[in-house]
Amino acid sequence: MRSRRPGRPRHIQTPDTDLSARDQVLDAAARLFVRQGFAATSTREIADKVGIRQASLYYHFASGKDEILGELLQQSVRPTVDKVAQIEGMCPPEAPETALYVLMLLDVRTLASLPHNTGFLARLPEVTRSPAYEPYDKTRRGLEDAYERLGRQAVGSHVVVPGTTGEWLLNHAETVILMRRSGDRIGGAAEAAIAASGLRMCGASQDQIDTAARQAEQILPVT
Amino acid sequence: MRSRRPGRPRHIQTPDTDLSARDQVLDAAARLFVRQGFAATSTREIADKVGIRQASLYYHFASGKDEILGELLQQSVRPTVDKVAQIEGMCPPEAPETALYVLMLLDVRTLASLPHNTGFLARLPEVTRSPAYEPYDKTRRGLEDAYERLGRQAVGSHVVVPGTTGEWLLNHAETVILMRRSGDRIGGAAEAAIAASGLRMCGASQDQIDTAARQAEQILPVT
DNA sequence: GTCTATACTAGGATAGAC
DNA sequence: GTCTATCCTAGTATAGAC
Numbered sequence: 176m177r178s179r180r181p182g183r184p185r186h187i188q189t190p191d192t193d194l195s196a197r198d199q200v201l202d203a204a205a206r207l208f209v210r211q212g213f214a215a216t217s218t219r220e221i222a223d224k225v226g227i228r229q230a231s232l233y234y235h236f237a238s239g240k241d242e243i244l245g246e247l248l249q250q251s252v253r254p255t256v257d258k259v260a261q262i263e264g265m266c267p268p269e270a271p272e273t274a275l276y277v278l279m280l281l282d283v284r285t286l287a288s289l290p291h292n293t294g295f296l297a298r299l300p301e302v303t304r305s306p307a308y309e310p311y312d313k314t315r316r317g318l319e320d321a322y323e324r325l326g327r328q329a330v331g332s333h334v335v336v337p338g339t340t341g342e343w344l345l346n347h348a349e350t351v352i353l354m355r356r357s358g359d360r361i362g363g364a365a366e367a368a369i370a371a372s373g374l375r376m377c378g379a380s381q382d383q384i385d386t387a388a389r390q391a392e393q394i395l396p397v398t
Numbered sequence: 399m400r401s402r403r404p405g406r407p408r409h410i411q412t413p414d415t416d417l418s419a420r421d422q423v424l425d426a427a428a429r430l431f432v433r434q435g436f437a438a439t440s441t442r443e444i445a446d447k448v449g450i451r452q453a454s455l456y457y458h459f460a461s462g463k464d465e466i467l468g469e470l471l472q473q474s475v476r477p478t479v480d481k482v483a484q485i486e487g488m489c490p491p492e493a494p495e496t497a498l499y500v501l502m503l504l505d506v507r508t509l510a511s512l513p514h515n516t517g518f519l520a521r522l523p524e525v526t527r528s529p530a531y532e533p534y535d536k537t538r539r540g541l542e543d544a545y546e547r548l549g550r551q552a553v554g555s556h557v558v559v560p561g562t563t564g565e566w567l568l569n570h571a572e573t574v575i576l577m578r579r580s581g582d583r584i585g586g587a588a589e590a591a592i593a594a595s596g597l598r599m600c601g602a603s604q605d606q607i608d609t610a611a612r613q614a615e616q617i618l619p620v621t
Numbered sequence: 622g623t624c625t626a627t628a629c630t631a632g633g634a635t636a637g638a639c
Numbered sequence: 640g641t642c643t644a645t646c647c648t649a650g651t652a653t654a655g656a657c
Contacts, residue, residue: 182640183639212523215437231641300435346573353569372599405622406657454623
């Protein structure tokens with residue numbers, strides 16, 4: 176039981192959280208990146224928020240800002256993607272709308288509960304061009320494919336020309352990011368409304384939507 | 399008829415366009431801002447693209463980057479807003495879906511044809527926090543209000559809790575920005591599909607959508 | 622209207638002490 | 640593990656010549 180922290184003590188204070196220093200950096204960076212943008216945020220600013228010196232960041236992230244960014248991006252997709260396979264398995268194939276509804280709801284909920292709305296990071300141009308973006312993008316494409324499959328199976332797929340259904344639906348789910356940004360509280364009602372709108376875009380009737388919503392209730396809490 | 403341009407000749411070349419130097423700057427800046435972000439774009443880069451020296455920018459825009467940004471933001475909303483009033487007047491009040499459809503189509507078309515997809519600029523965090531953002535935002539809120547009015551009148555407004563219908567619909571229309579960003583060609587079909595999806599989100603039937611689309615054809619080309 | 626030259630600031634990164 | 644000290648680069652902005 177080591178009561179003392181290793182290394183030289185911090186300039187100002189010992190942290191009041193029980194988060195590791197590394198996680199404190201990630202948290203502070205996330206907040207700043209989302210608020211002001213990645214390029215517009217300096218390493219000094221991040222360090223200040225954490226309560227350490229700028230140079231100390233490089234102990235935890237040897238490659239600086241970009242490495243921090245990469246980690247935050249991964250955290251923003253992993254949780255959803257990890258659950259997609261299960262979902263497709265658990266849904267009755269005779270009601271593809273339910274599977275689509277569940278996928279959207281899961282996606283929306285995940286994005287809605289991400290700390291500091293980090294889902295937004297991937298929309299920044301500086302981020303898109305960063306090398307840290309590539310692994311994130313690969314993962315996200317998997318998600319888009321799932322939307323494409325389920326969207327096609329669901330009802331009429333009125334939504335748009337074939338081939339971009341997945342893109343449309345994923346974009347629609349991700350509007351929750353914009354809603355959080357504009358300050359709206361995202362409650363269960365709003366989450367459900369997004370999922371319902373998605374089905375409506377595919378041409379589902381109100382009956383089908385109600386059914387999907389009911390069935391989803393029994394599937395989602397489980398995961 | 400003055401055959402010589404005023405002032406000292408440029409470092410490299412006389413421009414091959416007939417655009418004013420000021421407009422050349424705006425054009426180059428727009429392309430760069432959208433591609434890499436506002437904060438990540440330097441005044442040197444802009445000047446390079448135009449073919450002048452960095453310092454020469456300050457002749458046209460005394461306050462630097464922010465002034466350029468402000469002008470680009472204005473250009474991205476004005477055209478739509480200027481036409482909204484006309485539209486609300488021209489549409490038969492007994493078919494509010496048509497008015498909504500027309501508004502969306504107009505909005506989408508404008509965004510789709512903006513040079514360099516400058517509609518995207520307003521989504522950048524650095525931009526949102528810039529003083530240049532405020533006048534743009536004021537204008538945009540007017541648009542949102544129009545969406546709210548028409549959305550409420552249209553069909554069921556299933557879309558979501560009252561008060562945010564305008565926000566939802568405007569966001570939906572603006573997905574065209576994301577589509578352009580992901581490289582999709584935006585044709586008339588895609589434009590119509592977005593408008594139709596918007597009505598569908600409000601609970602419109604396929605019949606109502608078809609009618610709205612037909613009526614819109616006669617209203618829009620006129621403006 | 623554009624140039625050259627230059628001053629100034631801010632941000633990223635490294636070395637070595639504690 | 641964090642500090643101090645410092646270097647270096649890149650970016651903004653101004654002054655005055657052409």
